[in-house]
Amino acid sequence: MVDTLVNFGLGALVITFLVALYGIFAALYGNFQKQPRWIESAKNAMLLTFPLLTVAVSMIVILLLQNHFEVSYVSQVTSLSMPPYLKVTALWGGQPGSLVFWSWLMSIFASMVALRNWDRDREFLPWVIVVVMVTLAFFLLLSIFFENPFARLWILPTGQTAEALFRPSGATILTPSDGSGLNPLLRHPGMIIHPPMQYLGFVSFVIPYAFAMAALITGRTDARWIRITRKWTLWAWLFLSMGLVLGMRWAYDVLGWGGYWGWDPVENAALMPWLTATPFLHSVMIQEKRGMLKRWNMFLVILTYDLMIFGTFLVRSGVLSSVHSFAQSAIGPLFFAFIAITFVVSIYLLSRRWEELHTETEMTSWFSREGFFLINNLLFIGILVVVFWGVIFPLLTEGLGFVGDLIPSLRDVFTGQKVTVGPSYYEGATGPLWAGLLFLMGVCPLTAWRISTMKSLGRNIWKPTLVSFVVPVVLVVTGMSNWWAILAFWLTALVASVTLYEFYKGASARSRRTGKNFLVELVHLVRRDRRRYGGYMIHFGIILMALGVVGIEMFQTETQSTVALGETITLENYMITYDSLAEFDTADNRNVARAVVSVYEDGQKVGELYPRRDYFYESQQPMTIPGVRSTMEDDFYIILVDWQPISTQRATFKLYHNPLVNWLWVGSFVLIFGTMVAAWPEKETEEIRAVAREARATVGD
Numbered sequence: 001m002v003d004t005l006v007n008f009g010l011g012a013l014v015i016t017f018l019v020a021l022y023g024i025f026a027a028l029y030g031n032f033q034k035q036p037r038w039i040e041s042a043k044n045a046m047l048l049t050f051p052l053l054t055v056a057v058s059m060i061v062i063l064l065l066q067n068h069f070e071v072s073y074v075s076q077v078t079s080l081s082m083p084p085y086l087k088v089t090a091l092w093g094g095q096p097g098s099l100v101f102w103s104w105l106m107s108i109f110a111s112m113v114a115l116r117n118w119d120r121d122r123e124f125l126p127w128v129i130v131v132v133m134v135t136l137a138f139f140l141l142l143s144i145f146f147e148n149p150f151a152r153l154w155i156l157p158t159g160q161t162a163e164a165l166f167r168p169s170g171a172t173i174l175t176p177s178d179g180s181g182l183n184p185l186l187r188h189p190g191m192i193i194h195p196p197m198q199y200l201g202f203v204s205f206v207i208p209y210a211f212a213m214a215a216l217i218t219g220r221t222d223a224r225w226i227r228i229t230r231k232w233t234l235w236a237w238l239f240l241s242m243g244l245v246l247g248m249r250w251a252y253d254v255l256g257w258g259g260y261w262g263w264d265p266v267e268n269a270a271l272m273p274w275l276t277a278t279p280f281l282h283s284v285m286i287q288e289k290r291g292m293l294k295r296w297n298m299f300l301v302i303l304t305y306d307l308m309i310f311g312t313f314l315v316r317s318g319v320l321s322s323v324h325s326f327a328q329s330a331i332g333p334l335f336f337a338f339i340a341i342t343f344v345v346s347i348y349l350l351s352r353r354w355e356e357l358h359t360e361t362e363m364t365s366w367f368s369r370e371g372f373f374l375i376n377n378l379l380f381i382g383i384l385v386v387v388f389w390g391v392i393f394p395l396l397t398e399g400l401g402f403v404g405d406l407i408p409s410l411r412d413v414f415t416g417q418k419v420t421v422g423p424s425y426y427e428g429a430t431g432p433l434w435a436g437l438l439f440l441m442g443v444c445p446l447t448a449w450r451i452s453t454m455k456s457l458g459r460n461i462w463k464p465t466l467v468s469f470v471v472p473v474v475l476v477v478t479g480m481s482n483w484w485a486i487l488a489f490w491l492t493a494l495v496a497s498v499t500l501y502e503f504y505k506g507a508s509a510r511s512r513r514t515g516k517n518f519l520v521e522l523v524h525l526v527r528r529d530r531r532r533y534g535g536y537m538i539h540f541g542i543i544l545m546a547l548g549v550v551g552i553e554m555f556q557t558e559t560q561s562t563v564a565l566g567e568t569i570t571l572e573n574y575m576i577t578y579d580s581l582a583e584f585d586t587a588d589n590r591n592v593a594r595a596v597v598s599v600y601e602d603g604q605k606v607g608e609l610y611p612r613r614d615y616f617y618e619s620q621q622p623m624t625i626p627g628v629r630s631t632m633e634d635d636f637y638i639i640l641v642d643w644q645p646i647s648t649q650r651a652t653f654k655l656y657h658n659p660l661v662n663w664l665w666v667g668s669f670v671l672i673f674g675t676m677v678a679a680w681p682e683k684e685t686e687e688i689r690a691v692a693r694e695a696r697a698t699v700g701d
């Protein structure tokens, strides 16, 4: 049975790889020989990758579900005690499985792009196929030759164990009686959907990049590629954003340090493409409306693509644990080479079209919408530079240790040791830039394209600004003295009042004109310009998230204490009493220590919390699960740090008070909703159909 599954799975992987190579060849041949049939065949090859990879993925899932521990990957990520749903998620719980999963998601996007209506953009098709298939072929190459999920475990004649795809001479198969099980930290609902979202966000960015490259190669460098890819980019951006938020939630619930974002390199790897994709979404509007920033948009999409591969590289190559383990890893240098090659080729293509991509109009006013978008772009790139530097600096100090040996004055920098770049660096350097973005987000919707003066801006903005000042006044009157926090709250109030004012202004004008109900007109308003109002909803989501961030970053308090049964710990207006602690083994091979604490707020008992520590015997790893009391005002978050196993008379608890943190999660729902409003497919209008008919007539279809 296992042989059949492995053969089918491996066969499907290899055939997909060959199909991808064929697709590249057929698309190039068809293009240069002017043979549309070859291009059609390449398109079919692209479509074929999805069913083929579905076979490969299904075989891995069956192997996981049926506990075939003789397959090395299965023994690493599952165990007998894991429930079936967790075994399925183990598909992306380790390196080999997640690379195949990545390719499978890529094949879904490849098929979707193949199935779109190409009537108006035939010349892009071969190049889109080439870019998508090259990316897919690269990942399949890694899966087949370096990180194969179908490799099996063998006992060599020497008695050693080895992992290999085919039987080494004289070896016998090794079938462990149980596997190590999925890393306990990954057994969380957030972690179950976080990686697929993150990967979806990553792979779907290949599509805008492919169109950009097609535009550069064919010379059709007008805004057409941008119009085609806007929806793709928005969906990709949504997946990426959801991946980030789910990762934050997972960190908050599972890592047990009271926070949601640690500026860890893995988090930064996911953030960096988002930091280029978000300004890209804005700056394409300048190209569409004003014919400006064409080169910049190309550069941003190239950067997003390469940062996406760089993110996967950071997480997968071993470079984060040490530069030396990267050098030893088989896939690390390959990733590095792929990033370098795609970046150099893309920049070369861009340079070839440099003159054609000249700007059509000049900036007439810094107070215009394009002026603000430009500053928005610069701020995002500023944050990217800070984050990028924070990620690579430790790698440089470690990897370039020899520079310190050669030049004594640089010995303090290039130490040959890994240095840690902590949250204070990131927060200090990016804080003002985030604040600047919030400010612009408040002002920009009130500006006009092309000509906007300080005076016209002032006329539009004074009412919402006046309303927003209520917030700092109330904060000062109620005794807040942290001026940074007051500034941050004022900025969120400014964006909120401008955004709501925009909705109000638009809907009430319509309502006056038509005589219909305000709410009905509000819905019509959004439906008529979903891009604009979807964008404003996204901004509203961002400011709700900002409230949560400001709350936890500026007002979090904590305390740690060891108490005996019945004793209390106090933090702010909360108090807990340690009531009891039970320690027991579970059927799924865990040892659980679960405390019961009563929570009092302002002297009143408001409930009980159950902070726990689970110890997983198979993987020998603990997992801290906090007890959390959540309200929209704050979270009261308790971690069981330590206890006396036999008597359970004393235990150590860490308590956090996290004001406003839940607005972070609420804001993310608003952001998702807004993005869906902006990205939802529109009905084909008669105008679009007419253009398509005309295009078909010109190509003689």
Ligand code: HEM
Residues within 6 Å of the ligand: 230, 234, 278, 281, 282, 285, 372, 373, 376, 436, 437, 438, 440, 441, 444, 445, 530, 531, 532, 534, 535, 536, 538, 539, 542, 675, 678, 679
């Ligand atoms: C974290 C910060 C931000 C995020 C996540 C964000 C996200 C978005 C998204 C996704 C859209 C929809 C784009 C589309 O539908 O194609 C949008 C629209 C918009 N954004 Fe932002 N944005 C941010 C900051 C800013 C800033 C700083 C400005 C001001 C310079 C700005 C101005 C706008 C405007 C004016 C629109 C609507 C465009 C229209 O009228 O169609 N955004 N934003």
